[in-house]
Amino acid sequence: MGTGERSRASLPRTALLAIIGGPATIFFSLVSLFGGLLHAPRGLHDWVHRTWSRILLSLAGIRLEVEGLGSIRSGEEQVVVANHQSLFDILALFAALPVSLRFIAKIELSRIPVFGGAMRQAGHVFIDRSDLRQAIRAMRAAGERMRKEGLTLGVFPEGTRSTDGRLQPFKKGSFVLAIETGTRLVPVAVEGGRAILPRGSRLLHPGPMRIRCAPAIELDRLQREDRDALLVETRSAIAGMLAR
Secondary structure: OOHHHHHHHHHHHHHHHHHHHHHHHHHHHHHHHHHHHOOOOHHHHHHHHHHHHHHHHHHOOEEEEEEOHHHOOOOOOEEEEEOOOOOOHHHHHHHHOOOOEEEEEEHHHHHOOOHHHHHHHHOOEEEOOOOHHHHHHHHHHHHHHHHHHOOEEEEOOOOOOOOOOOOOOOOOHHHHHHHHHOOEEEEEEEEOHHHHOOOOOOOOOOEEEEEEEOOOEEOOOOOHHHHHHHHHHHHHHHHHHHHO
C-alpha cells in the first residue's frame, strides 16, 4: 500500500477517534470522578480504565499483541516499569494488563479539567519534577497506597516520550521507589504506537502494538544503594525485548 492509499485508509479512523474519543474520555472521567467522591470500590476505576482504553484503541484500529503475562500477578502489588514511545502506551497497558494499574504522572495532567480530577480520584499519583521534595513525598505515598490496596504501580523511567523511538536514559527515582516497596518489578517493553501516529502527523495508521513482559525482579532483599544495578538490569531487559 502506498503512502497516499495508507493516509486515505486512515482518515475514517482519525475521524472516529476525534468524534467519539473526546466525549468518551469526558464520560469515563466523570464516572471515575463521581465514583471517587462517593468512595466507590477500586474495581469501578479498573473498569473505567480498561473499558475507556479498549474503546479508544478500537477506534484507532490498534490490535494488541501481548507476551509474558505470566510475569504479572493479578491482585498483588508490584511495580511495572515500561518504556514510553507514544500517546497510546498508557491505553495499551490499561487494556492488556489484568491488574489494578495506577500511574505516576507529571503534575501538568492534574490541571486538565475533569480528567485531572478523575485521575486523582482513581488513585494516580502526580509529581512535580521541578520540586524534588514534593516528588519524593508523592512517590512514597504511592508506594504506601500500592501496598495497602494491592495496586500495580506503572512507571515510565524515561520521564517523557521518546522523540525518535530509541530508549532514553532512565531516571533513578523510579528505582528508589521500587526498592522501597519491597515487592517485585516487572520490566515491560511497549512498541508500535509511534507507527500508528507518527510524530508530526494527524493521521492514524492502524496496526499492531506489542507488549512484552520480562520475568519479574524480586525486590525484597534489595537496598537503596542497589538502585543503580536495578536500573541497569531493568533497562537491559527492556532494550533486549525491543531489539526483538
